[in-house]
Amino acid sequence: MSSSVDISALRIKYKEPKDIFHESSIEVKEPFHLFRKWFDEACSTPEIIEPNAMCLATATRCSSRQLDLYCSEGRHRLKVHVLHQPMRVERKELAENPNVALAFYWLPLRRSVRIEGTAERIPGAESAAYFHQRPRASQIGALASPQSRPIPSRDFLDQKERAIKEELGPDGEVPLPNWGGYLVRPAAVEFWQGQTNRLHDRIRFRKPAGPEEAVDGEVLHQGENGWIYERLAP
Numbered sequence: 112m113s114s115s116v117d118i119s120a121l122r123i124k125y126k127e128p129k130d131i132f133h134e135s136s137i138e139v140k141e142p143f144h145l146f147r148k149w150f151d152e153a154c155s156t157p158e159i160i161e162p163n164a165m166c167l168a169t170a171t172r173c174s175s176r177q178l179d180l181y182c183s184e185g186r187h188r189l190k191v192h193v194l195h196q197p198m199r200v201e202r203k204e205l206a207e208n209p210n211v212a213l214a215f216y217w218l219p220l221r222r223s224v225r226i227e228g229t230a231e232r233i234p235g236a237e238s239a240a241y242f243h244q245r246p247r248a249s250q251i252g253a254l255a256s257p258q259s260r261p262i263p264s265r266d267f268l269d270q271k272e273r274a275i276k277e278e279l280g281p282d283g284e285v286p287l288p289n290w291g292g293y294l295v296r297p298a299a300v301e302f303w304q305g306q307t308n309r310l311h312d313r314i315r316f317r318k319p320a321g322p323e324e325a326v327d328g329e330v331l332h333q334g335e336n337g338w339i340y341e342r343l344a345p
Contacts, residue, residue, distance in 0.1 A: 125221045125305035132304040132312035134342065140334035142300035142316040146224060149217075149302070158219040168212040169204040169230075205230050211295060221305040228297040238292045243285075250285040251275050301343070311345035 126132075137145055153162035205211070213226040242250060255271040262268065279285060299317035306312065316338045319326075326333045334340045 125307045125311075127307060130304075131306070132302070132314065134314060134332070134340070137314070140332070140340060141336045141338045142297065142302075145302060145316075146300065149220075149222060149224065150215075153215075153217045153220060153222075156217070156219050159217055162215075162217065164215075166214045166216075168214075170208050170210065205293065211293075213295060223303045225301040225303070226295065226297050227299040228295045230293040230295050233292045233294050235291070238290055239287050241292065242287055242290050247285065251279075253290065254285055254288045306345075309345065313343040313345055314340060315343055316340045 138148075139145070150162060153159050156162075209229045209231065211228065211230045213228075214223060216223040242253070245253075251272060255268055255275055275285075299315060301313060301315040304312040316334060317340070318337065319339055324339075325331070326339055331339055331341050
C-alpha cells in the first residue's frame, strides 16, 4: 500500500537541552516516588485525556507475544493494578508465563514509563468492588461484550445490551461478568524523556541480578529500598 505522506518528514519537537532529565533531579532514588510524580503531572496536563491508559504485553510459555491496551486503576508503592475482563487466551498466557511488561506513553509531556514485572490474580472481592463502582452503563457494556472474541456485527452487541437492560430493569444490580484483575509487581522500571536532538534520556531502575553484581557508582548506582539504577543509551 503506497502513501503520499513522506514518513521521513514527520517530526515533532521534544524537550530542549535545558530540560535534560538528570539523575540529580530524582529526589528519591527508587521508581515509585518518581512514577507518582510523573503520573501526577500527566493527570494535570489537559491534553492527556486518560493518563492511566497503558499497553500490556504478555507472552506464552513459547514466547508468543500479545499486546493489549488497558487502563490501570490503582497505583501503590510496590505494585500496579491492571483491572479488566480477562480473556481466555490471556489467562492461559499469564498462567503459563506471568512475566509481563506495561507501557505508559504521555506524548504532550514527551515521556513514557515502561514497567517489567510478574503478574498475579487479585482477590475476586477486590475485582467485584471495582466493577460495581463503575457507571451502570459501563457495567452493562462489560456484561454484554465477550471481549476480543469474533462477533457477527455491531447489532449483536446492541441487542445484547438491550436484552440485559430489559432483564434487569432500571434498578436491578448488574451481575459480575467474567471480570478480574492482576497485580503487577515491578522488577524493572524505565523512565524515558524525549529530546529534540534524539539524545533521549533513559533511566532504568531495577532489582540487582544477584549479590555478585557490582555497584560501581559510575555506570551502576545504588538506589533506595533495594533498587539500583543506570542510564541507558537512547
